Amino acid sequence: MAFKIYTKTGDKGTTSLIGGTKVSKAHLRIEAYGTVDELNSYIGLCRDMLTDEASRAALLETQDRLFTIGSSLACDPEKEPKLRIPDLKETDITLLENEIDRMNEVIPPMKSFILPGGHPAVSHLHVARCICRRAERCCVRLQAESEEVEAIVLKYINRLSDYLFVLARFAGYQLHATEIPWKPRV
Numbered sequence: 001m002a003f004k005i006y007t008k009t010g011d012k013g014t015t016s017l018i019g020g021t022k023v024s025k026a027h028l029r030i031e032a033y034g035t036v037d038e039l040n041s042y043i044g045l046c047r048d049m050l051t052d053e054a055s056r057a058a059l060l061e062t063q064d065r066l067f068t069i070g071s072s073l074a075c076d077p078e079k080e081p082k083l084r085i086p087d088l089k090e091t092d093i094t095l096l097e098n099e100i101d102r103m104n105e106v107i108p109p110m111k112s113f114i115l116p117g118g119h120p121a122v123s124h125l126h127v128a129r130c131i132c133r134r135a136e137r138c139c140v141r142l143q144a145e146s147e148e149v150e151a152i153v154l155k156y157i158n159r160l161s162d163y164l165f166v167l168a169r170f171a172g173y174q175l176h177a178t179e180i181p182w183k184p185r186v
Helices: 028-049 053-073 090-104 120-144 151-174
Strands: 014-016 022-024
Touching: 022 028, 028 053, 028 120, 053 090, 053 151, 090 151, 120 151
Parallel strands: none
Antiparallel strands: 014 022
């Protein structure tokens, strides 16, 4: 028998965290892991637009880490230790930093702030970066409301937004797209 995607259990505006705790679909924890899911989906779109195999591989690895983060956020923190949710590791952050360094060796140094754009792939990567920053804000709000969020999750998401910014520049460089400098009105 095929698995049905609809359960009808959320029809009244509640859902269950991993572990069974029922919460409102408006709960900040739901907003946080929903935003991470949105980011994961958008990174999939960005990955489909790139041709650089190293970048595509790094984005696929990132999607796996975001699934880990989403699982962690979707879990009742009081029940999580018993559920064996996969962990994020410092090496996951090191991977992003190494990729940032690899790309920065190739692209010219920034001379001004730049505006998103120049090529659809570049623009989509900047949208992914913005979604990443929103996910980070959601996690910080969770933490501010005394909801448990592992410090490494915040660190990873912060580094991921840096990575996406550099990847947007790197993709533009590879695509011969001209960066658009921001020229403030004086």
